[in-house]
Amino acid sequence: MxxxxxxxxxxxxxxxxxINTLAGSGSLLTLPLLxxxxxxxxxxxxxxxxxxxxxxxxxxxxxxxxxxxxLKTTKWLIIPSIIGSIAGSVWAVNLTDEIMEYFIAVLxxxxxxxxxxxxxxxxxxxxxxxxxxxxxxxxxxxFFIGLYGGFIQAGVGFFLLGGLVLGAGYDIVxxxxxxxxxxxxxxxxxxxxxxxxxxxxxxxxxxLAIGSMIGAYxxxxxxxxxxxxxxxxxxxxxxxxxxxxxxxxxxxxx
Numbered sequence: 001m002x003x004x005x006x007x008x009x010x011x012x013x014x015x016x017x018x019i020n021t022l023a024g025s026g027s028l029l030t031l032p033l034l035x036x037x038x039x040x041x042x043x044x045x046x047x048x049x050x051x052x053x054x055x056x057x058x059x060x061x062x063x064x065x066x067x068x069x070x071l072k073t074t075k076w077l078i079i080p081s082i083i084g085s086i087a088g089s090v091w092a093v094n095l096t097d098e099i100m101e102y103f104i105a106v107l108x109x110x111x112x113x114x115x116x117x118x119x120x121x122x123x124x125x126x127x128x129x130x131x132x133x134x135x136x137x138x139x140x141x142x143f144f145i146g147l148y149g150g151f152i153q154a155g156v157g158f159f160l161l162g163g164l165v166l167g168a169g170y171d172i173v174x175x176x177x178x179x180x181x182x183x184x185x186x187x188x189x190x191x192x193x194x195x196x197x198x199x200x201x202x203x204x205x206x207x208l209a210i211g212s213m214i215g216a217y218x219x220x221x222x223x224x225x226x227x228x229x230x231x232x233x234x235x236x237x238x239x240x241x242x243x244x245x246x247x248x249x250x251x252x253x254x
Contacts, residue, residue: 006207009033013211017055020212021180021219022231023238024157027052028245030208039201046194049187050205055216056184062220063177070170074178077168078185080139081146085186088150089193105246108158112239138167142182149183150190155242156183161235172228172235180216 012033016026027048034044063069141163149156157179164175194200223231 001203005037009037009204009207010211010214013051013208013213014215014218015211016051016208017059017212017215017217018219018222019215019234019238020052020055020157020183021059021216022176022223023235024161024179025155025238025242026212026215028155028242030212034201034204034208037204039204042194043199043201046191046197046199047201047205048208049191049194050200050202051209051212053184053187053191054209055212056180056187058213059180059216059220060177060184062217063180063224066220066224068174068224069177069181070174071181074181077138077142077164077178078182080143081149081182082186082189084143084146084148085150085190086193088147089190091151105243108155108239108243108246112236112243138163141167146186149186150193155246158235158239158242172231173223176223176231177220180220 012029016029018026019029020026030048030051031041031044034047035041039047060069064071142160145156145159145163148159160179160182161172161175164170164178165172168175170178191200
């Protein structure tokens, strides 16, 4: 493999790790890259999980060190997410569906306007709504988020943030920290499914992970240092960009 290809993979990994840590949908950059390098879609999907897992380790450690990662409530949200991710990754091994991309794009556009309309909820959180144990509805929501995360990963961060801010009451910085930890947790199981089915390219995966970990480290520090207002702006940009990408409008523009 040529040196410039390695640098390009690491560069995309840095950008994806940064975006995933601050908002989500960095996989919309990494998945096309891996397929461009010759991997089939399902192998690219599996290979991408290596970077997701390791960037999660780095970002979670950084958020924990900066005392914004709350693990007391997170454990109750991880379990349904993991169960959903296992089911979703088993499904992803044998199936990809373009219709789902359009459906997700519409959901992202709706979320864009929700964030735009009620900025105070995302910036300040909802006092009194954060509980040590989630409700049944929250458990169901996080199961389906895990299901989607196991299936394709791209954009799952947006839905986790929506569940954590609107459903659980966290401000966007703390929600980002929990989102990263939950994603890391269910990615362990999703990656295992792809490994069992021999759908992981380890060389490309670990090269991509080098960049992803660097981006995650930078993103975690930016999220805490620059605060929730900045993170909200990045989130809005990432959501609308991802929606346009999923709808295929980037292809028309460029």
